Amino acid sequence: MKAWEDLVGTALLGTRRRTLDPTAQPAAVQDLVAGRADPAEQLLAAAAVLTAYRRAGRHALHDVRPLPVAAPDDRPFVPPLARERLGRLLAASHPDLLLEWLGIVAGTAYRVPPETLPLLAEAARTKAALRGPLAAVAGPIGAWLGQRNPDWAFLAAPAEEQADVWQYGSLAQRRRWLAAKLAEDPQAARAALATSWKSEPADVRADFLGVLAGHVRPEDEAFLEAALTDRAAGVREQAADLLGRLPGTRYGAGMAERLRPLVRRDKRVLTVEVPQGERGDGTVRLRTLVAAAPLSFWAEFGPPAEVVRMTVEGCPASVLRDSWATAALRQRDETWAQALIGADPGGRTTPPLLGVLSPVSQAATVGHLISRLPVESFARLVHELPRPWTKELGTALLDWVARQDDHRLVSHAAVVIARAVPAACLRHPLATTRLTMDAGPWRRALTETLNFRREMYEELA
16 A cells, blocks of 8 residues: 555654655545645644554455354363462462462363463463473363464364374374373384384484383383484483383393403402593493493492492592492382492482482481481482472471571572472471461471462362
8 A cells, every 4th residue: 555655654754854745645635635734734634544544444354254162161160269379370470380280270170261271371382391281271272272373282182093193293292192102002102113213303213212211111122222323322322221221131231241351359449441442432431331231230249338339440430330320220220229329428319319219218318318418418409309209208308498497508498398399298397387486588488388389289179
């Protein structure tokens, strides 16, 4: 529309530098501005008329089809108190608490009010962990919104049940399909994975191995051995990790045989030679051998608690202990995990090794660490403890923080503890005992968070 372009150009430059050309305007506008001498007045009059025309001067639409209606959802809305709490969560922007709230609702027969879905979808757009539980509680209305806004497509009804989802679906849909098939029809899932494996990008291959991790079994040995030669380092590492979880593999036995001539014991000294690599990467090769060999290999040198405390010669002791920790994590060996934690309680491998222990042993070991480590060191360790926490571990950590004085690192650990302890710990005395007037801000925040979470569960019970 040349008339509008001329008007905008004149307004941008200003009437001192350019005047409106009446001949470029429609006849009705020409008549309106003809009697006005001031160029600015001409411009404003023309702008008023053309703006009104652009907003209202359109032909009526024909053959307009209304949008389809979302499928009915018979589930009741969350109770009023829970709806109010959802508003507070959205206003305060606490994605971790919002994730927990959505998870609680997803386990009930409730759904969220439709008017809250746009804000929830925007929150889930930037935090992927919210998407799964939100799709469950949003139901058909969420799917309807996801079909109309590409940014919220994760709310749309997934197509995992379609026969061609493995070939044409998005990565998220293919991951869900693979996980479901591994549980329902493992043979079909493995056949589909093997068929498309070579054509998948490296990051997708590594991602699919992560899905397989929860379902790995002895029949996967040949497939994983082939993945050990993958051109992508991430895929090779994933394959080695999964093979390490399988007992009695050829890969593990081969690594033990290569390791055997490199290790000897003389009284309290464990000598481990660094293998000579073609490219001078002997230490890397040693890490691979120790991490992949079955931990039963070391039985001839003594029990785990004794072996990990021996003097190490021939290689850096840290390399050997880190590789033992990797093997203990892969093989889920509780005895070795306990031994390694006991030998180096403040080490960087302690947090993941705690995840290998049974709930009772984990809580007991954490109690032991509390008595051995300085407050500052234990407060840092809290941030790295593997989740989800058990009731026993959560209780032990709440008992610990209840005994602490005001300290910057303790206050930071208290934030983690308040949000990570399981629901079974939310009636701990820290949450139910009335605080004194001189209680520090972090203690009040800890109590408030515990009570906030407890009320979330009660409102949705």
